[in-house]
Amino acid sequence: MLALTGCGGNDFAGSSQTGSTSGSALSSLPAQAQKAYINSDALTGQPPYLDGWKPKGPPPWTIGYSSPYAGNSWQTTAMDYLMKQVLPRYQKAGLIKNIVVAQSGGDDTVQNQQIRQLADQGVDIIIACCSAKTALNLSIQYAYNTGVPFVAWSGHVDSPYAVSAVTNYREAGSVFAKEVFDKIGGKGNVLDVQGVPGATNAIDFETGVQDALKQYPGIKLVGSVNGMWSASVTKTEVQKFLATHPEKLDGIVAQPASATGALQALEQSGRPVVPINIGGETGAACYWVNHPDFATTGYNIWPPKGETDLGVETAVRILEQQGPKIQSIVLSVSPITYDEAKKALGTDCDPNADGWLEPTGGWLTGKQLDAFFQHPSDPLTWKQQ
Template sequence: MTFLRTLAIAVGMAASCAAFAHADGVDSINPDVAKRLYNPDMLDPAQPVAASPLQDFKAKNPPPWKIGYASSYAGNTWRAGAMDELQNEIIPKWKELGLISDVVITQSNLSDSTQIQQMRQLVDQGVDAIFVCCSNPTALNQTVQYAYDKGVPVFSMTGYLTAPSAMNSSVNYQVAGFEIGKRLAEELGGEGNVLIVEGIPGTSGSDSQDRGVKAGLATAPGIKIVGSVAGMWTDQIAQGEVQKWLATHPGKLDAIAVQSAAEMGVLRALKQSGRTGVKVTVGGELGALCTWRKNPDLIDAAVQTWPPGDDVQLIWDVMMRTLQGQGPKIQSVLVDPVVLTYEDVAKILPEDCDENSQAWLNVGKDNWGSQAYLNDFFMKPADPTAYKP
């Protein structure tokens, strides 16, 4: 399949991205990547991009390492996909390599206080590193410092933590959101009414992508945002919220801009309401991609912003490299979104695909933080699977 990379997306939003001021950490990475993904005009203003304080980090113990995963939520298909990759691919592989002994998993169900308590318990139980997912960007900061002071680095995937010692990895959500919004505006011919379905407001990934979507839509003055609901990255919740919105807003609706994982719920809500001809942005849920496969006019392209297996592989590689002493240059490792055309999806999915599938499309390591790409983010890069203490 052909994956179309998103490159100079900032055209039309920023006057110029040829030169800009940025943090010291960005100076040390590939200039093309810095211009594309770390340009302040296209970067969440709170995204940590200073030089990483873990450049000289040394793991407190030799491998095999004990890892903690302090998950904040388990209630959607994306989390299930990430957990499947972790338990069935990553853990067996790295145990066989002799580099990890165990992964201790906790779930906090969107409670910051519970996640804080669980992270402290993981530190006290002797883990060598902790990674988290999609958490509040500031609430965990004192706990991250507590872990750091005890020699336990903390890593955040699909969203950032603002603690100075935390390492982060994700797509640039503002760039991805801008791509989604701008493409949708163009597909509508520059005018129309759009409903926005956010993820979980208050989390960095959701807020960054929402900011980007609105900026992309704003490139066409004829686009009107007629409402916004929180889908909570969960199909069932998004379906209910969109159904309620549609029932109380009978006016013309041209499109819905959705954050995954919620597009299947949105599609069901539209079907139940009897609304037709509404464009719906599509992410990585296979059920939604299948609906697009069977309905080519649904949208022109799908923007992949968080393939779950690829996201957990990305933070795992960043974490293993750091434990091995490779020295991360910068606090946040950002990657490009990946755009799929209808032709790409037609090659991936058969005509008789399942519109109710809860699985996700992963675009693969070569498209989401390849070894060569990650090498540029470390002082002493090496293949982490070949590590010999």
């Protein structure tokens, strides 16, 4: 377990508050890194794990993973990668002993209970992905007061007692929407496929879609469905929409991983295939590979392996007292070119596949992540002082 040195959790919490500290925390980053924060809704104050904080004991540490659900290909891929590749990597380095997983089934009340239980059980740090923005705040503070840091990834939390490592999902929503709007000539009827209700990244993405709509008066949003970041759920929900809306549909804006399901719904309903943004799903990307005019550019915003690496490395760096400079580590969307998708998948790929493309240049890890820490070091070769 981790302990705070010099003072209790409540006293130390003051250094993590946003407000007047926000500008100084953001300005401590390189100019290029600061660009990713434009219009981001993530907190940018000073984090709670600066100088004067250290873990209670030496490595190997135990990580508690608070997972809200496990119902789609993203979660399956991320969990498999976490336990079979990430954990052994850090175990070999003598840094992580084990990862204790708690699944809440999408129930915020259960997840709050599990976070408190993980803290009481003595884990050294808690990580969580895809969480609600404020629903976990009291439990995050509870963990902090017991000496256990909290790292949110693939969705930020609005708690001054946590560190988030995320993409600028509001920017992503705007970029994805504009990709579709431009593809259909800036006018027409568009369906909006949203993600998991209440999840921070889904909310931020939708805010970005609304930002884009304000710039395209010729676009009419004719409906929205919750795809739950699942191809199968999206297919069902889009089919229901199409059955009750016979009017012409010109495009679909879909949160990953919904593009493949939306495509399947169009084809199985006998409706024309319309432009849909590519968000890293291999099925939709495969369709793009074999129909080059389907999209102009694809984008990665939450590749499961890249996001998992970012979340765990951020947690390990905190345990190593590298000291995050800012409360939210934010990166921009990562473009996927047609040639990259074709090289990764080939033309004989499966358009119904439920997998994921990962960015060819890697995600925000290693030396790229150094800029966000006061005392950066390769986390795998770090040695305790």
